[in-house]
Amino acid sequence: MKCGIIGLPNSGKSTFFNIISNSQVLSENFPFCTIEPNHGITKVPDHRLYQLKKIIDTKKIIPAELKIVDIAGLIRGSHKGEGLGNQFLSHIRETNVLLHMIRCFQDISILHVEGSVNPIRDKEIIDIELQLKDLESIEKKIEIIKKKRDKKEEYLLNVLKNILLFLKKGKNIRMFPFKEEKEINCIKNLQLLTVKPVIYICNVNDNENNNKTINDHIDHLKNIIKKENSILVTLSLTKKIIEKENNWTNLGIEKVLKETFKLLNLHTFFTVGKKEIRAWSIPMTYTAYEASSVIHTDLKKGFIRAEVIHYNDFIKYRSEENAKKAGKMLITGKNYLIQDGDIIHFRFNR
Numbered sequence: 001m002k003c004g005i006i007g008l009p010n011s012g013k014s015t016f017f018n019i020i021s022n023s024q025v026l027s028e029n030f031p032f033c034t035i036e037p038n039h040g041i042t043k044v045p046d047h048r049l050y051q052l053k054k055i056i057d058t059k060k061i062i063p064a065e066l067k068i069v070d071i072a073g074l075i076r077g078s079h080k081g082e083g084l085g086n087q088f089l090s091h092i093r094e095t096n097v098l099l100h101m102i103r104c105f106q107d108i109s110i111l112h113v114e115g116s117v118n119p120i121r122d123k124e125i126i127d128i129e130l131q132l133k134d135l136e137s138i139e140k141k142i143e144i145i146k147k148k149r150d151k152k153e154e155y156l157l158n159v160l161k162n163i164l165l166f167l168k169k170g171k172n173i174r175m176f177p178f179k180e181e182k183e184i185n186c187i188k189n190l191q192l193l194t195v196k197p198v199i200y201i202c203n204v205n206d207n208e209n210n211n212k213t214i215n216d217h218i219d220h221l222k223n224i225i226k227k228e229n230s231i232l233v234t235l236s237l238t239k240k241i242i243e244k245e246n247n248w249t250n251l252g253i254e255k256v257l258k259e260t261f262k263l264l265n266l267h268t269f270f271t272v273g274k275k276e277i278r279a280w281s282i283p284m285t286y287t288a289y290e291a292s293s294v295i296h297t298d299l300k301k302g303f304i305r306a307e308v309i310h311y312n313d314f315i316k317y318r319s320e321e322n323a324k325k326a327g328k329m330l331i332t333g334k335n336y337l338i339q340d341g342d343i344i345h346f347r348f349n350r
């Protein structure tokens with residue numbers, strides 16, 4: 001699963017990327033500082049790993065991971081090649097969730113491409129660029145279908161036309177009232193951008209002492225975003241704050257990652273042992289069989305069974321043995337649906 005950081009130039013995308021992926025890519029006070037996308041990995045904080053470590057003497061802890069990509073700034077006209085051209089729209093296509101960075105900090109020494117700080121306008125600029133790109137993709141598809149004059153494609157054509165009208169009203173496709181699975185399938189292969197789930201991130205001066213106008217803007221933005229069924233998180237990435245609070249909870253980063261997990265319908269299972277305690281992120285729909293392959297394809301090939309103790313039981317009984325004695329170990333087959341917090345031991349033929 002991959003998260004893409006998008007937004008206007010100089011909004012703090014690379015600053016955010018550096019913190020969450022523990023990287024040091026260039027983040028400077030000039031627009032289009034980032035040209036080629038920066039790829040990184042973020043470790044998802046989970047306090048349960050540390051609780052488990054208190055019980056199991058282990059060498060290391062390995063948190064679940066998410067891929068992160070820091071994408072070049074978008075501006076008005078990006079969809080038709082303004083700014084850095086539209087090649088980076090293809091970088092957005094490869095992601096599963098968008099982290100849309102919105103500049104809310106005021107700092108006259110840091111250039112704003114639009115000349116002023118205005119979070120609502122800025123959100124719209126980026127939304128519109130992505131909508132225009134989707135419009136283009138759908139129009140193209142409609143043209144192709146029309147040329148074929150195939151009666152069988154009437155349903156598809158209708159759905160696409162409805163989505164096109166929706167986009168023309170300035171709405172993101174993620175809000176489209178899809179009535180049935182069949183409708184959703186119509187756009188599956190079109191690699192649309194505004195269908196991706198999004199977390200809007202307001203990069204503010206400081207979490208409490210913002211000026212009144214900006215606070216009003218953020219409140220207004222919150223209302224808009226709520227109506228769009230999306231999420232807004234407020235962060236502060238000023239150097240002063242980053243240095244003082246290099247703690248993800250205080251900075252608000254943990255919240256972004258938690259929401260990302262939710263949007264992607266991911267949850268976590270654990271493997272524990274003397275060598276390592278490890279968290280694995282998987283889609284909520286995964287069975288034991290599917291989850292085994294996330295660890296190694298050999299586990300899937302030779303799958304015999306899964307032995308499952310839930311985290312809460314493990315903590316309560318303080319060891320695998322005690323949990324087992326208390327009847328809290330579940331022996332399951334391939335089709336067991338993994339629950340968040342399951343501690344799993346896969347048995348397999350080597």
Ligand SMILES: Nc1nc2c(ncn2[C@@H]2O[C@H](COP(=O)(O)OP(=O)(O)OP(=O)(O)O)[C@@H](O)[C@H]2O)c(=O)[nH]1
Pocket residue numbers: 007008009010011012013014015016026027028029030031032033034035071072073074105106107110203204205236237238239
């Ligand atoms: N005052 C202030 N400056 C910030 C904040 N966040 C980032 N900056 C500064 O703004 C400048 C641009 O930040 P970047 O993270 O490089 O911005 P970007 O969105 O990656 O920009 P592009 O790569 O050009 O699209 C840098 O000088 C940062 O130090 C903030 O919250 N407050």
Ligand SMILES: [Mg+2]
Pocket residue numbers: 013014015026027033034070
């Ligand atoms: Mg950058």
